[in-house]
């Protein structure tokens with residue numbers, strides 16, 4: 092089932108769009124099925140769960156952190172995390188930079204932009220993120236690779252609304268690429284199970300898909 096689902100999703104993605112399988116709340120067995128279908132990028136949203144999974148699963152998995160972050164969680168995942176996609180403010184960026192330095196490495200980061208009109212979604216406001224690059228604030232973070240932006244659209248069945256939100260973040264992404272011409276800044280992570288076709292249409296470079304691959308999550 093999982094392997095078929097992956098095949099199905101891949102068939103809908105242009106070649107230049109990366110797939111991150113969101114495995115939060117799913118078992119190591121399920122992850123191994125996706126792994127055996129060739130997937131190496133997995134997304135998790137809880138540090139404790141991720142720390143447990145990392146121990147048993149293959150070492151060539153690239154783990155993406157996509158959940159709400161606190162400083163103590165950054166410390167725990169800093170030694171091995173491939174990319175943190177959910178950096179929603181400068182304070183978390185500072186802590187990530189500090190922990191990366193402690194581990195003598197650089198950490199790949201996507202900055203999360205708040206595009207939905209839902210209070211519970213997180214991220215930098217448009218003016219904050221533009222200012223961050225205009226004022227060259229990135230210069231303060233020597234152990235961070237700024238790889239791009241991440242965004243989540245409003246949870247709604249109104250496709251036009253979702254389209255507008257994705258189009259907005261694409262516009263912000265292109266604007267930043269002009270003021271920060273660093274080749275590492277190349278990834279726009281938008282699109283989940285229910286809205287990834289719209290995200291792809293609007294220029295997504297990375298989709299994060301969970302339930303359409305692993306089935307519904309049983310939360311505990």
Ligand SMILES: *Cc1c(COP(=O)(O)O)cnc(C)c1O
Pocket residue numbers: 113115136157158243283284285299300301302303
């Ligand atoms: C859970 C989650 C996803 C995957 O959601 P699905 O709808 O199951 O595909 C993607 N991105 C983020 C940030 C998430 O928290």
